[in-house]
Amino acid sequence: MRSAKQRSDRTSGGPSQVRIIGGRLRGSKLPVLDAPGLRPSPDRLRETLYNWLGPSIVGAQVLDLYAGSGALGIEAASRGAAEVRLVERDRRLAESLRAQLQRLRLDDPARSGCCRVELLQADALSVLEQGSERPFDLILIDPPFAGDLWSATLAALTQGGWLDSDSLIYLESPLAMPMTLPQGWSVRRQSRVGEVCGQLCEHLL
Numbered sequence: 001m002r003s004a005k006q007r008s009d010r011t012s013g014g015p016s017q018v019r020i021i022g023g024r025l026r027g028s029k030l031p032v033l034d035a036p037g038l039r040p041s042p043d044r045l046r047e048t049l050y051n052w053l054g055p056s057i058v059g060a061q062v063l064d065l066y067a068g069s070g071a072l073g074i075e076a077a078s079r080g081a082a083e084v085r086l087v088e089r090d091r092r093l094a095e096s097l098r099a100q101l102q103r104l105r106l107d108d109p110a111r112s113g114c115c116r117v118e119l120l121q122a123d124a125l126s127v128l129e130q131g132s133e134r135p136f137d138l139i140l141i142d143p144p145f146a147g148d149l150w151s152a153t154l155a156a157l158t159q160g161g162w163l164d165s166d167s168l169i170y171l172e173s174p175l176a177m178p179m180t181l182p183q184g185w186s187v188r189r190q191s192r193v194g195e196v197c198g199q200l201c202e203h204l205l
Contacts, residue, residue: 016031016032016034017029017030017031017032018030018032018040018043018069018071019043020071020074020075020078021043021046021047021050021075022047022050022075022078022079023075023077023078023079023080023114024078024112024113024114025074025077025078025104025112025114026078028074028078028104030069030070030071030074030100031069031096031100032069033069033092033093033096035090035092035093039068039145040068040069040071041071041072041142041172041196041198042193042194042196044193045172045191045193045196045198046071046072046075048191048193048198049072049170049198049200050075050076050079052188052189052200053138053168053200056137057076057079057080057081057138058079058080058081059080059081059082060076060080060081060082060137060138061081061082061083061134061135061136061137061138062076062077062081062083062084062085062136062137062138062139062140063084063085063087063136063138063139063140063162064076064084064085064086064087064140065087065124065127065128065139065140065141065143065153066087066088066124066140066141066142066143066144066149067086067087067088067093067097067119068088068093068142069093069097070086070088070097070100070101072140072142072170073085073086073117073140074100074104074106074117076138076140077106077114077115077117078114080114080115081115081138082115083115083116083118084115084117084118085117085118085119085120085136086117086118086119086120087120087122087124087127088119088120088121088122089121089122089123089124091121094119094121097119098119101117101119124143124149124153125149125152125153125156128153128156128157128159128160128162129156129160130160131159131160131161131162132160132161132162133161134161135161135162135163135164135167136162136163136167137166137167137168138167138168138169138170139157139162139163139167139168139169139170140170141153141154141169141170141171141172142170142171142172145173145174145177148177150171150173150179151182154169154181154182154185154203155182157169157203158184158203163203163205164205165205167202167203168188168200168201168202169185169200169201169202169203170198170199170200170201171198171199171201172196172197172198172199173196173197173199174195174196174197175192175195175196175197176195179197179199181201184203184204185201185202185203185204186201186202186204187199187200187201188200188201188202
């Protein structure tokens with residue numbers, strides 16, 4: 001959930017914390033570290049995404065590939081997802097995420113009332129290359145904007161059992177960098193907040 005775009009950068013006066021908008025953890029706050037390029041998904045886009053999903057998020061298997069502050073994935077857990085897996089490469093961000101999962105008791109579903117959230121400190125593309133034992137219902141892709149990782153991530157998702165015919169993929173990207181989906185992908189819903197675009201997509205298997 002990061003961008004190297006200077007106007008959105010955490011070091012340019014971005015938020016120091018974000019809040020969970022809905023569900024059991026509604027109102028809980030997550031810190032946003034002062035890290036280069038860290039850019040939480042805007043509240044309005046997160047709210048729009050979960051309005052799009054509606055009750056389908058309940059019981060869903062969710063994969064957040066570029067977790068950053070964890071807001072997108074933890075929002076899914078708060079709203080009733082059955083499993084949430086967070087992937088974050090940066091060691092310091094992963095340590096912060098692990099501390100937040102413990103604080104919110106998301107490492108213990110019996111205490112949080114939500115699903116258990118698993119955190120992997122790893123490179124997202126390396127994780128995708130390893131394949132999955134079963135598909136995910138929702139995959140969240142909000143990578144560092146400067147890395148231009150969308151195409152590589154979508155290509156990797158089509159291999160290794162990550163998707164089935166009902167899987168949905170949420171992409172967040174800057175309006176200044178129009179994104180062309182690869183062949184076989186289509187946009188179901190789209191919204192914009194400021195200079196950021198959110199798209200809910202599917203892949204035709």
